Structures are given as structure tokens and as C-alpha cells.
Amino acid sequence: MPFQPDVHLNLNVRGLGVSATLAINERSNALRQQGRDVFKFGLGQSPFPVPPAVVSALQEFAAEKDYLPVKGLPALQGAIARYLDREHDAAFRAEDIMIGPGSKELMFILQLVYYGDLVIPTPSWVSYAPQASIIGRRVHWLPTHRENQWKLSAESLDALCQRDPGRPRLVILNYPANPHGYTFTDAELREIADVARYHRLILLSDEIYGRLQYNGQHRSIARYYPEGTIISDGMSKWCGAGGWRLGAFAFPPNLHWLRDAMATVASETYTSVAAPIQHAAVTAFDGGDDLDDYLFQARRILHALASYQVDSYQQAGLDLAMPDGAFYLFPDFTPLEGRLRDRGIRDSGALCESLLNDTGVATLPGEAFGRPAGELSLRQAFVDFDGQYALDGAAAHSGELDRAFLQQHCGRCITAMDRIADWLAG
């Protein structure tokens, strides 16, 4: 039989499309090219620039051309270990750190080398489950409740493990979380750590938004379950450098076997992260006063924007609590179900479609994050503003970042939020 290029039955990405976040970005760009004014609340990209000292470091190291060790540049591994110590009170050494081209890639190769089920709460970030499906792992979605801010509970984790004790499982916790911005309390982290220790679970603690927790008090579960926790972090969110593609995992010594297995895969695939990026990242993870100021202002701006939108939703009758960090909100429009149904909106896909068509605001349906299609939830990433302009304005503004400030410095975001409010009222 002649070769048929369209025969794809043995592809292991069958049924999966391009990642939902990237797809909405492409769709928004296409609509913009047709002349539509689209507000990009779809892709979760930091609105802030890479801090100037980190950009200068990249310029300085542009001529670095050698392949680097698979696990990473030793100076950067050391800088990340010190950073985790400083930020999270988690004692790591340079050799515990593995650097990869984005934490997403590291998550993929972790799932590839670890033969266990993936356990995640619903809703969760869009890529964990598709990665498991590509590799052929089973995915368990743990139920959560809006009233409990969509957080995975120790009880539900325990109940799952009791049903089949001893089964290898990888649990991913993300806090503050994409898609909703909520984080765990200390007590909740301790409870989950106790269950994880009892059932010998491997925890991947995705803390990529930790430094964007508004009160600056992010705390890692590695404090309470150090022996079974891998911390995931990177430059994409708190350092505004998503396109630089640098992420890092920190392993406790007794999980070095996983680090080594991942390094084998890395050595046969991407080899190592770009040398200039790794050299420049040392400056980012070493930090300093400038970076602390940058983060302080970034958190202030994000907090003010979240608060503006939460107030507006509460006035519209939604039961939405203030998030703890990051640049996301995950409103559930179920209380307005009747009114939305009258407009023909019956699921989260139709909700986002109508919102985009009627207001130009691009968001992502709750379904992309593992929620039931019929639930009227969506994720909005309030990032459509000029981050540098907002940072400069916030640095010169000592009082509260009120509506007038936001209107002047994050005008597109405020316009988009007001359009959503008018659309809900209409």
C-alpha cells in the first residue's frame, strides 16, 4: 500500500489540539489583524518587562556559545539553590537543581520518566493533563468547590489514595494557582503534606507564581514534606521572561534518581538551555534591591487590578473572593445562568465566544482547565497593559492605586473589565 501522509491513527496526540492558551492568542492576533480591537485576556503572559539588570546581563553574555551541562550551568544551579533558601526557607544545594527550557518541558519529562498516575485538582493549568495523555499516563482529576476557592483538599487526596493504596502517584500542586489565583493556607499545606507522606506520594510543587503572591508571603509545601517534594519555578512569570524559556526543578536528595532519569532524557533531546540565558539568569536569581522593588510594584499593580475586577463582579451578583496572587481570575457565572441562557449561552465555550464577539475581550473557557463544559466559568488573565509604564507610574505613586491610577496606567485592562460589566448588565 502506498504511503498515505494523512494516516494519523498511531499518533499519540490524537484528539489533542494546540494548547488552549496558545490557540486563543493566535485567534486574538488574527482578529486584530482583521481590524477588531481585541483585549488579550487569554494568554497568561506577564505584562512586565524583564528587569533591566537581567537584560544587561544577557547582553554581557551574548557571546557565550558552548553547550552547557545537561542539568545546568553550575553557577546558576548555585544561585537557584540560594534563592530557594532565601525565598522559601528550603535548604537545597546546587546539585539538587535541574534547569530546563521552561518548567513546562521539565514537567513533561518528569511525567515521562515517572511511571505513575497524575493527580491534579479541577480546575488546573491547561497543560498538565495533555502532557499525561501524550505520554499515556492516567489522570485523576480531584473535585474542588468554588466555595473553597477551587482548592485541592487533603481529604479528597486521601480518599483517592485509600481506594488503591500503594499505587505510584504524582500530585501537582500549583499555588498561587493558574487559573484562579488562590493559594493554600499554612494549615492546608500541612494537611496535604501529612497525606502525601502517609501515602508516599511524589509532589510537584509548581510555584511559578509564588513571588507574585500579593502579600509577598508565599510559602512552599517543601517545608512540611521536604523528602517527597520537587519545587518547580522559573523566570517566566515573576521575571517577565516567558520567551526566554528557563525553568528549574529542585529535588530533595532522595529523589535524585528522578533528576538523573530526567537528565538522561534531556541529554537525548534538548541537551541544555541556551548558554547566554543561563548566564543572565544568575543575575535574576541572585536578586537584589532593584529586583525587590520591581516585584513590589508588580504585586501592587496586580493586586489593584484584581481588586477592581472582583468588586465589579461582586456588584454584578457573582460570589467571587479576592485572589491571593498572580494575574488571573476564574469567575463562575452560574448565579447569572438564567440571564445568560436567555442569550443562548449554555456552556463555557459559548460564554467565551459571546464575550469575545460582543465585547472584544478574549478569555478561556473553564472547560480548558478541566471544569465541566456546562459550568459557566472562564479564566481571564488581566495582562493587557504596558507593564513598564505601569511600573514607572506605581513607583512614583505612594498612595493607593485607585481607579484613576489604573485608568491612566492600565487603561486597556480597565476598559476590558468595564466592558465585561456592561455586557453582564445588558
Ligand code: PLP
Ligand atoms: N505552570 C503554570 C501554572 C503556568 O501557568 C505555566 C505557564 O503558563 C507554566 C507552569 C509553564 O511555564 P514555563 O514553561 O514558561 O516555565
